[in-house]
Amino acid sequence: MKNKHGSLRAWLAAHRPSKRRLIQVYAALLFNANLKGFATGRIYKGPSKLLCAPGLNCYSCPGATTACPLGALQNSLAASGARVPYYIFGILLLYGLLLGRTICSFLCPFGLLQELLHKIKTPKLKKNCLTRALSYLKYLLLAVLVVFYPIFYMLHDGTLPAFCKYVCPAGTLEGAVALLSHVGNSAIFRMLGPLFTWKFLLLLAFVVGSVFLYRFFCRFFCPLGAIYGLFNRFCLLGVRVEQSKCIDCGLCTGHCGMDIRRVGDHECIQCGECIAVCPTGAITWRGGRPVLPASEVEAPAEREKRDKRHQLVRTVISLLLACLLLFALVYYNFLDRVQPGVEGSGVYGSAVGDLCYDLSVPLYGEGEECYVLSENRGRITVINFWGVWCAPCKEELPALSAIAADYAGRATVLAIHSSLEAALAPGYIEEYYPDSAMLFGQDTAEDAFYALLGGRDLYPITVVLDQNGFVLARYEGELDYETLASLIEKAD
Amino acid sequence: MQQKRVEKIGQIIGWVLSTLLLLCGLLIGGAFVRICFVGDGSFTRERVTEALSRLLPLFLLTLLVLAASVALQIVEAVRFGEKRGTVRGICPDKAPQTLPHRQRILRLVLLAVALLFILLGALNGSMRDVLEKAVRICTECIGLG
Numbered sequence: 123m124k125n126k127h128g129s130l131r132a133w134l135a136a137h138r139p140s141k142r143r144l145i146q147v148y149a150a151l152l153f154n155a156n157l158k159g160f161a162t163g164r165i166y167k168g169p170s171k172l173l174c175a176p177g178l179n180c181y182s183c184p185g186a187t188t189a190c191p192l193g194a195l196q197n198s199l200a201a202s203g204a205r206v207p208y209y210i211f212g213i214l215l216l217y218g219l220l221l222g223r224t225i226c227s228f229l230c231p232f233g234l235l236q237e238l239l240h241k242i243k244t245p246k247l248k249k250n251c252l253t254r255a256l257s258y259l260k261y262l263l264l265a266v267l268v269v270f271y272p273i274f275y276m277l278h279d280g281t282l283p284a285f286c287k288y289v290c291p292a293g294t295l296e297g298a299v300a301l302l303s304h305v306g307n308s309a310i311f312r313m314l315g316p317l318f319t320w321k322f323l324l325l326l327a328f329v330v331g332s333v334f335l336y337r338f339f340c341r342f343f344c345p346l347g348a349i350y351g352l353f354n355r356f357c358l359l360g361v362r363v364e365q366s367k368c369i370d371c372g373l374c375t376g377h378c379g380m381d382i383r384r385v386g387d388h389e390c391i392q393c394g395e396c397i398a399v400c401p402t403g404a405i406t407w408r409g410g411r412p413v414l415p416a417s418e419v420e421a422p423a424e425r426e427k428r429d430k431r432h433q434l435v436r437t438v439i440s441l442l443l444a445c446l447l448l449f450a451l452v453y454y455n456f457l458d459r460v461q462p463g464v465e466g467s468g469v470y471g472s473a474v475g476d477l478c479y480d481l482s483v484p485l486y487g488e489g490e491e492c493y494v495l496s497e498n499r500g501r502i503t504v505i506n507f508w509g510v511w512c513a514p515c516k517e518e519l520p521a522l523s524a525i526a527a528d529y530a531g532r533a534t535v536l537a538i539h540s541s542l543e544a545a546l547a548p549g550y551i552e553e554y555y556p557d558s559a560m561l562f563g564q565d566t567a568e569d570a571f572y573a574l575l576g577g578r579d580l581y582p583i584t585v586v587l588d589q590n591g592f593v594l595a596r597y598e599g600e601l602d603y604e605t606l607a608s609l610i611e612k613a614d
Numbered sequence: 615m616q617q618k619r620v621e622k623i624g625q626i627i628g629w630v631l632s633t634l635l636l637l638c639g640l641l642i643g644g645a646f647v648r649i650c651f652v653g654d655g656s657f658t659r660e661r662v663t664e665a666l667s668r669l670l671p672l673f674l675l676t677l678l679v680l681a682a683s684v685a686l687q688i689v690e691a692v693r694f695g696e697k698r699g700t701v702r703g704i705c706p707d708k709a710p711q712t713l714p715h716r717q718r719i720l721r722l723v724l725l726a727v728a729l730l731f732i733l734l735g736a737l738n739g740s741m742r743d744v745l746e747k748a749v750r751i752c753t754e755c756i757g758l759g
Contacts, residue, residue, distance in 0.1 A: 171748035172741060181748040182756050189748035193755060197747045198740060209735020209744060215728035219721060286755035297756030313758040321757035356721045511747070513754055542746045579751040580758075599758065 142228060142393060148447060149177070150231035152187075154296075155450040156458075159184030163304030165579050168458060174210070176217045177230025178346055180290070182297035184304070187454055191217070192268065192290070192346050196283035199272040201511075204546075214349055222357030223350045226340055227393035232292050233340055239332040240379075247335050254381040256342045257389055263289065264345035279550075281513050285345060287317070291325040294318075310580070313599035336379030340391070351388035360392040360408055361385055367404035374400055471593070472576035478591050479574050483538055483563035486548050493536055493561055495591060502533040502594075502613050503587040504606065507565070507572050509540040510550045514600045515582040519555065521603040525610070526559035533610050538563040538571055540581065588613050 139147075153175040156166040165184050175188040191214060198207030217225060226233050240246075263285060271284035286293055298318065301307045331338035340347050354360065363374075363385050374385050374396035382389045385396055385405055397405045472478070480496045495503065506522055508515035519537065526535035537560055539547040544564055551562050565571045575585050576596065586595045586609050594613055597605075735741045 165749070165751060167749040169745065172745045174744070180755065182751045186748075189744050193752065194744045194747065197752075198743060201740075201743055205738050205740050205743070207735070207740045207743075208731040208738060209741040212728045212731025212733075212735055215724060215731065219725050219728060283752070283755060286752065287757075290755065293752075293755040294757055297751070298758060301751070301756070310758060313753065317754075318757035356717060356724070358721075540750075542750065579749075580753060581750065599753070 143234075145228045146231075146234040146237075148443065149229040150234055152447055152450055153177075153179045153231060154183060154185035155187050155447075156185045156454040157451070158455045159186075160300060160304070163301060163306040163578075166454065166458075167579075168454075174213050174217075175229075176221065176225040178232045178290075178292045178344065179230075180293040180296040182293060182301070184300050186296070187450065190292070193283060193286050193293075196268055196272045196286060197511075199269065200276045200281045200283065201543075202273065203276050218350050218353030219356060220358050221350070222353045222360055222392060223347060223388075223390060224357065224359050224392040225350055226344075226347050227391040230340075230346075231296075233337065233391075236328075236332040236337045236339060239329060240336050242333050244333055249336075249379070249381050253335075253341065257381040259342050260344055260348040263343060264348045268345045279553075281511055288320070289324065289343065291321075291328045291339060294321045294325040298322075307578070309596070309598040312597070337391075341381060341389075347391070354386060354388050354390060354392070357392075358409070361390070361394055361397065361405055362408040364404045364406065367402045369402055369404075371401060374405060472574065472585070472596070474593050474596060476593050478585070478587050478593050480591075481571055481574070483536065483565075483571060486539075486551060486562045486564060493534075493563055495587070498534060499591055500589050502529075502589060502610055503591075504533060504535045504610075505575065505585045505587065506535065506537045506582060507540065507575070507577060507584075508537055508582045509542055510546045511543050512581045518582060518600045518602070519560075521601065521606065523555055523558045523560045524603055525606050526561075528607070529610050530559050535560045536563055537561070538565050540565050540572060541567050541569050586610075586613070 159166055163184060165182060166187055168187075170187050171181060171189050173188045174191040174194055175186075176191070178192060179186055179188065179190050181189045181193060191210065194210045195207070195214065198210045201207070221229070267285035267289065271282050275282040298321070302310055328339045328343075335341070375382055377396055377399045378385075378390070380389045380391055384390075386392070394405075394407060397407070478495065480494070482495075483493045485491045485493055504522070504525065506518075508519065510516070522535050522537060525533065539562065541564075547562070547564070551558075555562070569577070572583075575583070577583055578598070580598050582598075582600065584595075584597045584601050584606075585593060586606075588594045595609055732741075
């Protein structure tokens with residue numbers, strides 16, 4: 123019995139997670155503390171999404187409590203025609219200067235996933251000059267997909283977060299797969315197409331690649347790592363090599379899974395795994411003191427006092443961090459208020475077969491006209507929710523406009539713009555649909571009409587009402603002319 | 615003796631300034647938490663701007679004093695002929711490797727620029743842009759658009 127306990131204890135000691143692993147799990151949990159989002163299939167919409175998580179964490183994940191810095195950068199560049207994206211530049215600069223690529227090794231949930239996948243016992247592909255050359259691919263992706271494409275499309279009145287749309291596996295895994303796995307989002311399946319197939323295959327490639335290659339996505343494809351790598355020399359926290367002790371044995375670079383040339387270069391993720399490998403103890407952590415003088419001359423007694431002080435500080439910080447995580451879990455899952463919405467009377471509803479709420483939608487244009495549903499009975503009404511920032515929404519507008527023209531005698535098409543970037547809508551409508559038979563309305567500041575008609579964070583959605591105002595059909599995602607036309611024919 | 619005294623004074627100034635900066639950060643963070651999590655929860659640009667404009671003078675003052683401290687250290691180093699960036703003394707095995715002064719100053723400046731950009735972002739609305747995009751599902755980003 124004693125031997126069993128002894129061997130169990132030895133096993134636990136041998137397999138105890140390292141501090142770095144614990145911090146990674148902590149960070150993944152903190153940035154995805156909205157666990158009830160996985161149960162409800164809805165994303166979190168609270169104010170903490172102002173903050174960006176330091177690592178790659180898609181904000182379309184139901185659990186995400188913060189924004190993704192890479193997604194925010196692309197969207198900000200896409201909106202840079204209207205305002206300079208100071209905020210996201212400041213955030214990236216701050217994270218880079220404080221932590222550099224320490225973020226990759228300690229705070230990135232996707233990095234954690236890759237490291238766990240790499241633990242699967244298979245033959246591993248070692249790094250070589252080819253992998254070193256391939257590591258520069260992420261800078262190309264950063265320049266082209268993250269910077270160039272959003273700006274290019276912005277200059278042509280479009281929106282394209284190219285990296286998120288075509289490459290990012292975090293969005294596919296944390297966003298799409300997490301949302302699709304909830305039964306309430308079954309309508310989303312209709313939206314799956316070639317893009318999702320491509321992204322899913324890419325996700326599989328990254329997952330399989332991570333099994334054989336250490337941090338496959340981080341090393342070759344992650345633009346966020348490319349950005350933070352630029353700050354590795356300046357960041358406050360990271361590893362440093364004491365040149366006076368270094369004997370150039372190369373054990374550190376040999377042991378490292380990343381394509382580093384030396385410890386602390388732009389490929390180094392500052393994980394500190396090389397510290398244990400160094401035979402002379404030349405590699406240490408640098409805490410960084412931006413203001414105090416460089417001198418660290420101290421006697422052994424003072425060093426002991428300093429060590430005790432540091433131990434106390436570490437304990438206090440650990441307690442504070444544990445309280446923060448506990449607070450986040452309790453707040454997001456139990457205390458956060460339900461999203462405000464318009465209460466229904468119970469008679470009305472937004473499901474198929476329900477009598478639709480009587481909306482009074484303000485219309486764009488001169489005067490203060492409103493489209494009141496109850497005053498327009500006797501006609502089929504197609505209500506579409508869209509936004510100028512939403513590429514699929516803009517792609518289906520021509521079909522809706524054509525329906526409005528072809529079925530002008532029987533149906534009314536009402537396109538309601540969301541409150542996001544509402545100021546851009548009149549200009550867009552004036553430019554692309556000046557003579558359209560379609561009516562363009564505006565939602566309230568809280569997108570109340572969208573919420574009332576059952577909108578679940580996704581754009582576009584289309585609701586078709588019959589001549590008596592009952593909901594005939596609801597669609598989430600882009601619609602084509604034929605589908606709408608057949609619905610209108612059926613309703614007649 | 616005089617060199618040690620000056621070093622000591624420099625260290626004290628550094629600690630005081632670091633504490634001021636930390637307090638400033640806590641104040642800004644506290645104001646943010648108060649706006650977002652306490653009260654009626656309505657997050658408006660005006661409220662954020664108002665809170666930040668109250669904290670801005672203190673923040674700018676701290677930055678100015680920090681810059682002065684860095685300048686003072688440079689003056690101190692030049693005056694006493696100290697080799698910038700390294701000190702070898704009683705314990706040779708603890709000879710530290712630190713950034714050259716120029717790079718440390720650059721880091722401070724960039725840090726100040728980062729905080730300034732965040733402030734400017736709060737004022738010009740780009741902070742709100744991030745929030746408004748983050749609270750909506752990006753169908754393109756998850757392969758559905």
